[in-house]
Amino acid sequence: MPADLADRRTGPRAPGQLLQVGSDNPAAANGRLREANRLLEEQEYDLAEPILTRLVKEDPRDPEPLASLAVCVAAGRGQLATAAKLAERARQLAPRRGCGWFALGYVHLLGSRLEEGYRYLEEGRRRDPHDPRLRWGLDEWESRRPGPIADLPRDHPLNRLGQAAWRVLSNRRVILAGSLYAVYQAAHLYFRLG
Numbered sequence: 801m802p803a804d805l806a807d808r809r810t811g812p813r814a815p816g817q818l819l820q821v822g823s824d825n826p827a828a829a830n831g832r833l834r835e836a837n838r839l840l841e842e843q844e845y846d847l848a849e850p851i852l853t854r855l856v857k858e859d860p861r862d863p864e865p866l867a868s869l870a871v872c873v874a875a876g877r878g879q880l881a882t883a884a885k886l887a888e889r890a891r892q893l894a895p896r897r898g899c900g901w902f903a904l905g906y907v908h909l910l911g912s913r914l915e916e917g918y919r920y921l922e923e924g925r926r927r928d929p930h931d932p933r934l935r936w937g938l939d940e941w942e943s944r945r946p947g948p949i950a951d952l953p954r955d956h957p958l959n960r961l962g963q964a965a966w967r968v969l970s971n972r973r974v975i976l977a978g979s980l981y982a983v984y985q986a987a988h989l990y991f992r993l994g
Contacts, residue, residue: 833865840868845876866890867899871906880911891920898924898931905934 832851839848849872855865867890874883884907891900901924908917925934952959968974 833868836865836872837868840872840875843875845872848872849876861893863890863894863897863899866893867903870903874907874910878910880907883907883910896927898928898934900924901927902931902933 836848836851852865852869870883870886873879887903887907890903901920905917905921921934949959
């Protein structure tokens with residue numbers, strides 16, 4: 801078995817598993833949220849949704865069950881517009897926590913709006929760099945994104961080469977260094993001709 805597949809099986813891969821709150825999260829004591837997220841992980845959306853709906857009604861200002869409900873509605877019922885509204889509300893309630901950003905990104909990935917999903921996941925990772933849900937979401941985005949040459953498989957050597965070149969060329973340090981070098985060359989040419 802390839803190492804990539806082995807890593808995928810041992811690491812958290814289902815959004816329900818990733819929505820499980822950690823011990824450092826204030827919602828960790830909420831056993832019903834943990835149970836609903838376990839049901840999400842097992843793709844028991846019909847059982848998870850009433851629990852999450854009740855949790856949201858009891859405390860509409862808690863972003864964690866709201867984010868879980870957004871994932872549940874998107875994955876279970878396919879109601880992406882409703883799920884996006886729920887996820888947006890979770891993001892507004894806690895803009896520094898990853899739950900709302902993850903839910904927004906995941907809902908957009910499910911709706912095949914890859915670029916929007918990426919922007920939400922990346923912004924969430926910037927604001928909450930320790931949230932593993934966002935790393936998983938970015939990995940999921942990467943697996944769904946077509947390669948530079950769309951007619952070739954993603955693992956084709958030309959696509960892998962194109963992806964590596966894009967990562968290098970879109971790196972902020974490379975862009976900054978290239979810009980500084982261009983300014984240096986322009987100044988050198990100006991003073992040499994002038």
